[in-house]
Amino acid sequence: MGRIKLTYGIERVNMNEQISQAVIRRLPRYYRYLGDLLSQGVERISSNELSVKMNSTASQIRQDLNNFGGFGQQGYGYNVKFLHEEIGKILGLDKVHNMIIVGAGNLAKAIVRYDKFERLGFPVIAMFDVDSKLFGTKINDIPIYSLDELEEFIKNNRVDIAALTLPKNNAVKTANKLVSLGIKSIWNFAHVDLQFDDEDVVVENVHLSDSLMQLSYNITRKCNDE
Amino acid sequence: MGRIKLTYGIERVNMNEQISQAVIRRLPRYYRYLGDLLSQGVERISSNELSVKMNSTASQIRQDLNNFGGFGQQGYGYNVKFLHEEIGKILGLDKVHNMIIVGAGNLAKAIVRYDKFERLGFPVIAMFDVDSKLFGTKINDIPIYSLDELEEFIKNNRVDIAALTLPKNNAVKTANKLVSLGIKSIWNFAHVDLQFDDEDVVVENVHLSDSLMQLSYNITRKCNDE
């Protein structure tokens, strides 16, 4: 089911065509829902059934998926296991991405102790901080080094992602240092938008306080509605 | 500057008109940039100057702001302090929102220890967990109670927001319980999309692994580009 379409699908994929961020934002969500279906033992699903579960539309799901290829089969729908795997590949989850965390505070601790990321293929291999009291200690078996050791570490280890969990004022400086050392992707939790001239560097900004303010806006709006 | 327009602006505001989520998502960002300008001592700014700083367009900024009123002045631009305050009000930051955290794990610890949220008007007033070893202990002076005490606590204290930082499998059940106890807004970190029939309940889902997968997609895409 769908296997034969795979080759066809893959051939159709044109990674150079720009795919909208709106679509990309939805991919992890598809992945999650398909994972849930998989663990429930569901074998196949139609775009319509999935749209009901996801509070979306069948049209949107088919459009989104067809950006990457034809993963379904007329009259049948989509094979859950196959589609889950394919979206995983699109998201790069078939590869391991080594991660370091810069700034060994509470958020870093939360990330390193949360096994979900490791299971998805994003193991934390080291943490860095400026606080000398932390040097040599470990959290969840992951060592904390001095920021001064960053360069050497990056030389000797493959680092795919650097998570930045440090105060706003140090974030830009540290991010620039990371990029100058060859880091190509940054998962930024500092409350500042990072941007780089280098087109090769990708950044994902996570602003928890922005999220909280959005919630607050919606609370406020509800109160003012009749 | 702009003061006179204020009354006019406020009168124009129609909270019942639906404002798009795209606009709302940008509000905290405006608030942040204006806050930075404020602390830099900048007094006025034009939509064009701001658009350069924010990597946006002057048109979009003016359109966004005019959803809520006319905050600027022709020939002058926007008064930074005034606009910052006004956006703060729109976001509900002029009020205090008491927050509880359900699930006293590492992420909860990170939130409660991060003073930024308190400064924005979102103090954590209590935490709850199922682990009896934690009952009666405190983190950052905030007490941890048993989940069984939730009902009584909510009766005796004003709780505006409940942050959910617990495993996926307990999240839905706990969220339903919270809503049944009268909680109207949930900041959800569990890896599941929460939804409620009750229109009054607002939810903000924060999916860190979705964010990480988005980053991963962009890494993968870069590699495949020529």
Place this chain on the structure above:
DNA sequence: TAGATTGTTAATCGATTAACAATC
């Protein structure tokens, strides 16, 4: 006043939804 910049309308662009022929 002249210059600058807003608020706002109109034009464009892109994303979502609808429809349906293709096909399993």
Place this chain on the structure above:
DNA sequence: TAGATTGTTAATCGATTAACAATC
């Protein structure tokens, strides 16, 4: 085969950008 459901084109909707008269 008949029924179901995709892949894909066309229509619609909404969001962004451009333009400009209003006005400080």
